[in-house]
Amino acid sequence: MDEAFYWLWFLGLEKITAKQKKIMLERFVSPQNIFSISRESLEKTNIFKKENLDYLERSKSLEKARHSMNYMEEQGIRMITREDPLFPEMLKSIYMPPAGLFVKGDVTLLNSSIKIGIVGSRNPTVLGKRYAKAFAQSLAAVGITIVSGLAAGIDGQSHWGSIDELGRTIGVLGTGIDICYPFSNQKLFDRMSKEALIITEFNLGEKPLPYHFPQRNRIISGLSQGVLVIEARKKSGSLITVNHALEQGKNVYVIPGDISASQWAGGNQLLKEGAKLVTDPRDILEDYVIVNNHSELKNAKKTMASKEKIMINIAEQTLYNLIRKGYTTIDELVIYSELPVNTINGLLTMMEIEEVIDIKYGNIVLL
Template identity: 45%
Template sequence: MEDEIKYWIAFGKNLKMGPVKFKKLYGYFSSMEKAWEAKDSELVKLGLESDLVAEISAMKKKINPDKELERLNKAGIQTISILDKKYPEKLKETYNPPALLYTKGNFTILNNEYLIAIVGTRKPTDYGRQITYEIANNLAKNEITIVSGMALGIDTQAHKGTLDSKGETIAVLGCGLDKPYPTSNSDLAKEIARNGCLISEYPLGTAALKQNFPARNRIISGLSLGVLVTEAGEESGALITARYALEQNREVFAIPGSIYNKNSLGPNNLIKLGAKLVTKASDILEELNLESAAENIKAKKIYPDTKEEAIILDILKDEPTHIDLIVEQSGLDAALVNSTLTMMEIKGKVKNIGQMNYIISR
């Protein structure tokens, strides 16, 4: 897959290559390598516009797919195509899912069973900040993964509430992963990458353009079982996320607020339209029948049979790891690490996801 992904990455350097155009490529060619090597006439024949084909042709002369992959690897960024088994299942089921996801951190949590999105205004009241933090914190304590957009305000409180409870959180960005936005949240971005996952459909170098954020919102809702809007004005982008959630057949939740507070107009209107009124985390757990989520996840947790397995599981707890790094960090003999990993794979405790990179099985 690594030989293929470099061509996906190369095509993705052109921001006009959205999901529909990517689908034309992988639907027509037997591989992305063949698509990259195709003549301009073939690309026009399958339905790409002539001006885009001209841009791609010029781009091929400047871009080295191997160098692009190497650049991402050095930055600690994993790229997942829609044809990859690692691609988030819930997102793949939605309309117009991204063809390519750039991820930093533990990308395996994108396929966690229980994900809830929390979104809202960038300028919340103290009430909005407090209720968002508390609900995110309590959901995370119940093994719910929290998804948000890392914007100032409500998004930030959702991520912080999750991280403070040692939970897992996903931040979906509307820019390249090398340009996290807002810059004032750069430390938060690093913490999320260490204890969760940053993702984007945009290649490195993409600035946080205004038009990127509505599209980003479909990913936030698409990953999740439901979306909670805590505070949002009538024109808030959080309401775009709620609309996507409805289109994707996800649940919508809202926190009620004062009729005199403009930040409560969005949630109050959603409640009038049928969104589930929420005042505490347990309301969401009950509505989605997730009261036993924590017990279910704990039941699936993997326990070591030997001290060597314990050492390796501790190394693998955060993200996919190459066997050479496991040997280095464990202090164990290479042959012992290899045989232990083989047995753990047979037992279903770990997976080799390619190129001798291992993750914990979920």
């Protein structure tokens, strides 16, 4: 019998915790051994209560695993266990590492050299959305992979920003890989499964249960060298991710916000406790690459396959994105950017000096 079936069976034991699975693998080495072991032997380990043992006894069938394998092959879904060379080394060292992952998309992103997690509110302000998309786009533009939870709000905006750049983004789900949650992210979910990567430790068909999301947050931070917080309340899932990051010895970055607004209170508190304040993507980049000035960033970008220009300033990034979409007059930029005309004129002048754009007869052209 193919060992993969036993792994699928093992990962699909929904009523056995990650901690119990970890202990079982340490004691019995493989899922096939666990499948074969008697109830009496398991009982002697003192790992399980009676209801766990009853559940394991009822679950000893590979039929569901066979159906799952057929479905995964049809849908282009892979299973990566801790024994697989593709399983990220960074995840092996976290507290309670997942026994395995279900993945769909560009699996090489799991081991990309620099990954930054971005977390924040599910109901962000317009400004929070703008920061998330712009920072993600700027970081992705220099080859950094963005990791987030594919939730509504900041997560989704971060994924959109990075996939619209070089597609370097990983969505960590709190459901089975065959379930999109929330449904409003279906378009993003489908695109990421083809052009980027979605992953989960939860078995096929597992629903978005409340406890799944705090559990998946340790994977977001575990995969990342650092975590950026954008607009988070004092009691939020984002801060759970930050706690995991701190336990894992990762860098924590925060974009500061309105001190009178509860939406920004969690992030502002983290700044008081020592998180790094960032107002520009270069504040993050300097911890991973040597960046002395804007020209070095531009030179680094030219080595990328896309040959596109980097816009680090958030307002410049907004204008750059609009111009790339075909809005090439000042009037159009005023309408769609919601920036004052004098601000736009100043930014366009700087972009022209930096040889990002050229203005010909009132029309703006990307160089």
